Structures are given as structure tokens and as C-alpha cells.
Amino acid sequence: MRLRIVFTIIALFWIILLSRIYHLSVNSNEYYESIAEQNAVKTIYLPPVRGIIFDAKDRPMAINRLGFSILLKPHLNRKNGTLDSEIDEIVRYFPDLNATKLKKEYIKNDSPYNQEFISVVEFIDYDSFLPHFATLSLRENLKVNPTSKRHYPYDNLASHVIGYVGRANQKDMDNDPLTKLTNYIGRSGVERYYNSVLQGSEGSKRIKVNALNEEIEQINFNAPKSKDIKLSIDLELQKFVMDIFDKDAGSVVVMNVHDGAILAAGSFPEYNLNPFVSGISKDEWDKLIKDLDHPFTNKLVNGLYPPGSVVKMGMALAFLDNGMSKNDSFFCSSSYELGGRKFRCWNSYGHGNVNMNTAIRESCDDYFYKASQKIGIDAIAPILERIGFGVKTGVDLPNEFIGTLPSREWKMRKYGKAWFQGETLITSIGQGNFLVTPMQIARHTAMLATGLNVTPHFLKSIDSKDVKFEPKDDIFTDFEKAQLPAIRHAMYEVANHPRGTASRHFTSSTIKVAAKTGTAQVVGISQADKKRIKEEDMAYLQRSHAWMTTYAPYDNPQYVVSMVIEHGGHGGSAAGPKIVEIYKKLIEMGYINLEQSAQKP
Missing domain, CATH: 3.90.1310.10 (Penicillin-binding protein 2a (Domain 2))
Structure with missing residues (x-):
């Protein structure tokens, strides 16, 4: 009986196996042949056009x-x-x-x-x-x-x-x-x-292909999509600014003070973009990176410079925030001695009695030495950070640098060393380890002009849909807003008072401009030198960077023009004439309407 069961199972197994073989090789032959002969469906992905x-x-x-x-x-x-x-x-x-x-x-x-x-x-x-x-x-x-x-x-x-x-x-x-x-x-x-x-x-299309991978029919099609963008840059103004710079190295920002839209911005010298698309040659690349003017560096956001005296408005605001009055004065005798070292004022004859307005107007270093020593770096640094130093501006360019805002905590974190009082003094005039980008200075100036927190930007619209960059009223306290008119007036006198550091360069200006000059040293001055060597007598790479930051019209601020000229010497003489011409161009192009801007100091 058991033997019959075994033989029966074996027989059933072979019957099933043979039936399956017959089905695959005979009955299903036509089915699989038809599949082989049928067309396959292939998806092709399509690149968008930039x-x-x-x-x-x-x-x-x-x-x-x-x-x-x-x-x-x-x-x-x-x-x-x-x-x-x-x-x-x-x-x-x-x-x-x-x-x-x-x-x-x-x-x-x-x-x-x-x-x-x-x-x-x-x-x-x-x-x-x-x-x-x-x-x-x-x-x-x-x-x-x-x-x-x-x-x-x-x-x-x-x-x-x-x-x-x-x-x-x-x-x-x-x-x-x-x-x-x-x-x-x-x-x-x-x-x-x-x-x-x-x-x-990406887009795509689904097609039928035969065994030879030849397309015989398109099933469906989805077009690739891309978007155009419009920038706030005006190429006519941009070209004008580039021509003004000529062979000078440096940077400039022309920005709307109300919303941060940038009309022109340059990092000079510039370079030809087209060779990079397919791959720049080794010779071209070597020429770029060996150029002492660093044309490949985007100085707008990656150029780090000592701000020099253009930081003095923000510094003055920090003094006012910490109990000083705009009428408090110090006597400038041309230098201030601390710890056996003399900290010079740029004016070797001294400025005499100086208050906040005079110190900004005539860029008296001694005032800022003494005031910063009185207030201290611990009270100054947090305010400077809040009003734009040592932080990103948020501009829509990649890899923006934050610069360096020196402080006790910063030095300990970076070097593991204690802070010295002398460092407070040199920080107060924008020297030492203090480093900023031109974009930070432009934003800071716009904030002083309006009292609002603006984000510098280049984007205007995406596919014809405007993108709004609304300013925020979150940067200044009510007390600070009350102090801004005094700081603005001091900036007005920089460009319009006979003793202002930039006044002689704005005599041909058709509008009233508020300004601040800056001379940022790139080499130290020996204590043995009783009188500083003139900038024009120094080797080019040892000359100071020349700063000037402005807004106009003074009584109805509309645009900021900030400029730094590398190794330009004095901010007023190097940058002043260029900025005057830029404002004239803004008027010519209709960006500034003289009839709508009363000329009041």
C-alpha cells in the first residue's frame, strides 16, 4: 500500500512538471512572442533651459x-x-x-x-x-x-x-x-x-520604442520649466560707476535707503565671466589670482577692511546709549597717552575742545579714544553688533563674510588672551582687529539715515512677480531714534561745513549730502615717528584704504552711496569727487527728483 502511495506521488509530480513545461513551451509561446514583439515604453528626462x-x-x-x-x-x-x-x-x-x-x-x-x-x-x-x-x-x-x-x-x-x-x-x-x-x-x-x-x-516625455530602441510613438510630454529673474541693478548706472573707478581697486554700493534695493554695486577690478562657463585656461586663472588688486574676490561681501572713521557714528550712538551727552566734550591735544603709549589723532596740531558733533564732522580721533575709555568695550560691542557690525547683512549673494567686531569675549575665544585697554581705543576709531565689508557699511548708513532695518538686495522680481523686501522697525530703541537727528546733522556738516573733512569735495554737488570720511591704516605707525608720513609719500601697498559713506538728499534720504578705494589714501580726496558724480548721475537718470527734495540743512 505504501509503495503505491509513493509511486502515485512520483507520478503526480512528473505529470505536473510536464504539464508546466508544455504550458511554457507550447501554450504560452504565442503569448511571450507577442510580448517580445510589442513595443516597450521609455521615459526620457529633458533638461530645462536656464x-x-x-x-x-x-x-x-x-x-x-x-x-x-x-x-x-x-x-x-x-x-x-x-x-x-x-x-x-x-x-x-x-x-x-x-x-x-x-x-x-x-x-x-x-x-x-x-x-x-x-x-x-x-x-x-x-x-x-x-x-x-x-x-x-x-x-x-x-x-x-x-x-x-x-x-x-x-x-x-x-x-x-x-x-x-x-x-x-x-x-x-x-x-x-x-x-x-x-x-x-x-x-x-x-x-x-x-x-x-x-x-x-526637468521635463519628460514617454515614448514607445521597438527592440532596436527606435522611437515609434510619443505617449505624453511634460515641458521643462525655468524662471527668469529681474534685478534692481541699472546697467547704465553700473557702467557709469565702473568707468568712474577707472583703474582704482575697491568697491561701491548705491542703495535705496527705504527698501535696500541696490541700483549699482561693484567690486573692482572686475573680470570677464564668459571664460568660466566652459572652463578657464590655466594662464587666465594664474593671471587672475596673482593680480595684487584681487579681481576674483567679491569685495562687496568678502572684502574685509578696517572701517576707520566711518564707524564713528555708530560708536557715538553707543556713547550716548551709555550715559554720555552729545554736548559732552574732551580736549584734543593731538594725542592721548595710555600705558606709556601715545595714541595719535590724525590732526598733529589737535582739535581743541571737541563735542560729538565736532568729533564726527572733523573726525577727531582723540574724542573717541577718551570717550571709549570712559564707556568701555563691554558696553560698546553689543550696540555695534545690533546696528550691523560683526553680523551678516542678509544680502542675496553667497558666502557673505561677517567681518570682525573685536570684544573681550571675541579675543578670549579666538586667542585665549585677555583684553587690553589700548585695544578699546584703537577699536573706537575702526582700527586694530575691527574688520567690515562694504555691504555692512552701506546697510549701516541706510539705517542711520532712516532709523529702519533694511536688507540689502539685488532681486526685484521672479517671472515678472515683484518680490518685496519690507524694512523693519526693530533696530533702534526709542532713545536711539531721538539721538539720530544729531548724528545725521554731524554727517551733514562733514560734507557742508567749512571744517568738515569732505566739504571741499562737495562744493559742486547739486544736492545736500550727509557723509562720513574714513582713512583705514594698513600699516602701523612707529612711536618714534613724531609726525606721520603723508599718504602720497608712502609706497602704494602701504597707503591707507580710503572710505566714504553718504546718503542724500540730507533732508529727504533716498539713496546711500558707500565707497572704499584700496590704498586710496584719504577718503575725502579719493572717494569724494567720484561720489559727487554718482549723485549727479542719479539726478540725471531721474532716481532723485530735485523738485521733491527741499535743500534744507
Whole structure:
């Protein structure tokens, strides 16, 4: 009985097995054949075309040039000359291309596992390619794809604001998969800050292909999307500012005091953006990085300078906040001695009795030495930080530096050393370890002019939809707001009083300007020197940086113009005439209406 059961089970097993084999090999044969013959569905992802950057008056600052790329079929035979033949054909039409480099690029990307065409020529301009399009596109081993390439029509104009795009590397692709399609990513400026907006989103199309991977039908299509942006920059004003700077190195910011919109901003010297798109040559790169004027550094947010006397308004506000009166005075005898060291005033004859207004107007160092010694760094530093020093401005540029606001805590944290009283003195006149960016000074000046907290910015709109940057009333206390008119009046006298440090440079100005000059030393002065050497007699790289920050019109503030000229010597003489011309241009272009601005001190 048991033997019958075993044989029965074995028989049933073989019957089931044979039935399954019959089903797969005979009954289902037609079914699987039909599947094999059916068309497969393939999804192709489409790269977006990068958005255009416009200036405030719709002039394109960054565009996309149309062109074509050339790809070769994978696994071309290298031994029988097929690969060389195809490359020679390409070079015959475009002799500027290097056949050796094309072949090297092909071999690098060819592998037994790759079934996709291999890109060997990334971009050829539309007009240059078009006469040969028909011939090349008919070659079996070659594929021609339409493409685009980022282009900056004005080369170096506003280069540090616009920034540039560069080829995406593996890290970029890991962080942003879309760059696998676009192959490019924003590297600096607004190109980087607003990369996600400009880059857009991928598109796709689903197609049916046969066994030979040939497209026979499109099922659906989703277009890629990207967005254009408009900046507050006015290229006409930007060009004017660049021409004014001529060969000087430094930075300038022209900003609306009410909302922080920047009309012009330059970091000089500037550099040509276009070579970076495809890859800058070693010689060009070496020339950039070895230039002593540092054209590749965005000095607007990465240039760190001692602020010199342009910090004195903020310092004076800190004094007032801590019990001093604007009428309190000190006698300036040209120097102040502390711990056996003399801290000089710039005026070797002294200023005599000086109050807050006179100290700002005539930039008396001795007043700030003595007042800072009375108040102390512990009371001064927190106020300076609140009004914009040692913190980011929030401007829409990448990698903004915060500078250095020296304090007792800062020194202990950085150096593990105690603070000395002498450091309070040199900090009070914007020297020593005190470092700021030009953007911080521009924002600080706008805050003094309006009493409001503004965010400097370049963005005006995205796809024609305005982006608002509302100022905040959260920076000054009520007491400080009550003190601002006195500080503004002192700034007015800097540019309009006969003894103001900038007055002789504003005699030709058609509007009343509030200003502050600054001379930021880059080398120390020996105690053995009884009188400081003149700036013009010093070697160029030892001359002080020249600062001037302003707003105008004085009675109805509308725009800030802040400027630093590297190794320019004195702020008034180096920057004053340039700033006067910028205000004249603002009036000429209609940004400042003289009829709406009463000329009252």
C-alpha cells in the first residue's frame, strides 16, 4: 500500500512538471512572442533651459546662446579606423577642434556597459553649425543635439553681482540630481544664490520604442520649466560707476535707503565671466589670482577692511546709549597717552575742545579714544553688533563674510588672551582687529539715515512677480531714534561745513549730502615717528584704504552711496569727487527728483 502511495506521488509530480513545461513551451509561446514583439515604453528626462537674468530696465545680463552638441555612437571600432574617420569628419567642418582631445574624451566615456551616445563636442554656436547640420545629422554613427550655453553679453560688467555658471562635478550631482541633466550649476553671485530658481525643473516625455530602441510613438510630454529673474541693478548706472573707478581697486554700493534695493554695486577690478562657463585656461586663472588688486574676490561681501572713521557714528550712538551727552566734550591735544603709549589723532596740531558733533564732522580721533575709555568695550560691542557690525547683512549673494567686531569675549575665544585697554581705543576709531565689508557699511548708513532695518538686495522680481523686501522697525530703541537727528546733522556738516573733512569735495554737488570720511591704516605707525608720513609719500601697498559713506538728499534720504578705494589714501580726496558724480548721475537718470527734495540743512 505504501509503495503505491509513493509511486502515485512520483507520478503526480512528473505529470505536473510536464504539464508546466508544455504550458511554457507550447501554450504560452504565442503569448511571450507577442510580448517580445510589442513595443516597450521609455521615459526620457529633458533638461530645462536656464532662466535669463535681466536688469531693472529689462536689459539681459545673462542669456543662453543657441547651438548644437555632437555625440558619437558607443563601441565604435578603433582598430579599423571607424572612430578616427568620424572624428576626422567632425574636425573637417570645424578645424578649430582638436582631434586628439575629441578621441580622448570618447575613449574615456566609452565602456561595454554604456549604450548611450557619447558627447565629444559640448557646444558649437548655432550660426557656425547650421551650414553643416544636414550633412552631419545624416551620419549613422553621429548624433546632433540642440543645446544652449550661458553667455554674459557685457563680459565683465557687474561680474561680482551676476556671478557665473560652471560645469557640475560629482558632488554637485549628488546634491542636486537635476545637474546631471543640465551639466551646469551657479558658481558665484546671483547665479549661485538663485540657482534653484534659474535652473528650473526637468521635463519628460514617454515614448514607445521597438527592440532596436527606435522611437515609434510619443505617449505624453511634460515641458521643462525655468524662471527668469529681474534685478534692481541699472546697467547704465553700473557702467557709469565702473568707468568712474577707472583703474582704482575697491568697491561701491548705491542703495535705496527705504527698501535696500541696490541700483549699482561693484567690486573692482572686475573680470570677464564668459571664460568660466566652459572652463578657464590655466594662464587666465594664474593671471587672475596673482593680480595684487584681487579681481576674483567679491569685495562687496568678502572684502574685509578696517572701517576707520566711518564707524564713528555708530560708536557715538553707543556713547550716548551709555550715559554720555552729545554736548559732552574732551580736549584734543593731538594725542592721548595710555600705558606709556601715545595714541595719535590724525590732526598733529589737535582739535581743541571737541563735542560729538565736532568729533564726527572733523573726525577727531582723540574724542573717541577718551570717550571709549570712559564707556568701555563691554558696553560698546553689543550696540555695534545690533546696528550691523560683526553680523551678516542678509544680502542675496553667497558666502557673505561677517567681518570682525573685536570684544573681550571675541579675543578670549579666538586667542585665549585677555583684553587690553589700548585695544578699546584703537577699536573706537575702526582700527586694530575691527574688520567690515562694504555691504555692512552701506546697510549701516541706510539705517542711520532712516532709523529702519533694511536688507540689502539685488532681486526685484521672479517671472515678472515683484518680490518685496519690507524694512523693519526693530533696530533702534526709542532713545536711539531721538539721538539720530544729531548724528545725521554731524554727517551733514562733514560734507557742508567749512571744517568738515569732505566739504571741499562737495562744493559742486547739486544736492545736500550727509557723509562720513574714513582713512583705514594698513600699516602701523612707529612711536618714534613724531609726525606721520603723508599718504602720497608712502609706497602704494602701504597707503591707507580710503572710505566714504553718504546718503542724500540730507533732508529727504533716498539713496546711500558707500565707497572704499584700496590704498586710496584719504577718503575725502579719493572717494569724494567720484561720489559727487554718482549723485549727479542719479539726478540725471531721474532716481532723485530735485523738485521733491527741499535743500534744507
